[in-house]
Amino acid sequence: MKLPKDQILDIFRETKALLEGHFQLTSGLHSPQYFQCARVLQYPKYLHLFAGEIAKHFEYAEVEVVISPAIGGIVVGTEVGRMMGARTIFTERKEGRMELRRGFELHAGERALIVEDVVTTGGSVFEVVDLVKQAGAQLAGVGYIVDRSNGKIKFASKYFSVLQMDVVTYQPEECPLCKAGDQAIKPGSRGNY
Numbered sequence: 001m002k003l004p005k006d007q008i009l010d011i012f013r014e015t016k017a018l019l020e021g022h023f024q025l026t027s028g029l030h031s032p033q034y035f036q037c038a039r040v041l042q043y044p045k046y047l048h049l050f051a052g053e054i055a056k057h058f059e060y061a062e063v064e065v066v067i068s069p070a071i072g073g074i075v076v077g078t079e080v081g082r083m084m085g086a087r088t089i090f091t092e093r094k095e096g097r098m099e100l101r102r103g104f105e106l107h108a109g110e111r112a113l114i115v116e117d118v119v120t121t122g123g124s125v126f127e128v129v130d131l132v133k134q135a136g137a138q139l140a141g142v143g144y145i146v147d148r149s150n151g152k153i154k155f156a157s158k159y160f161s162v163l164q165m166d167v168v169t170y171q172p173e174e175c176p177l178c179k180a181g182d183q184a185i186k187p188g189s190r191g192n193y
């Protein structure tokens with residue numbers, strides 16, 4: 001059984017991974033929520049809990065290697081790989097292109113599970129899917145903690161998210177919070193959180 005959504009959201013709030021208020025996102029859009037997954041994953045018990053959901057889901061997928069896109073996917077990918085007893089590697093972007101570096105390799109026929117923290121557009125994951133295919137490896141599935149695509153992203157193979165989190169955003173000129181006279185905060189900027 002999946003972890004109840006309310007329980008997960010409570011954990012996100014408690015660890016300040018999820019902030020509620022009025023935010024200007026890096027996209028320039030305004031939102032009543034700000035989410036930073038890394039904040040919850042700094043706590044071993046929660047990292048273990050969420051990675052465990054992914055590992056459990058793919059328990060019978062005969063995963064031989066876990067592969068994650070840097071940077072967000074590395075922490076959760078490492079924990080999933082550890083729990084599954086699978087070799088764990090990550091991809092990095094160099095000059096805009098996703099690559100395996102550091103001598104990491106995917107082997108033909110190897111069963112690969114892609115693990116990511118948050119999927120919004122799915123861009124990084126789709127690039128890792130291409131790397132898996134190019135290597136002649138088999139895609140065992142895609143597992144991630146949070147689906148923020150509002151149900152829009154579907155990966156061809158088996159995919160699983162621990163939580164689907166709806167994202168509300170507004171164009172600044174249409175933002176009801178601005179209209180109410182409130183000023184948006186840029187999260188991560190100096191002095192704010």
Ligand code: ZN
Pocket residue numbers: 022030031172175176177178179184
């Ligand atoms: Zn606003």
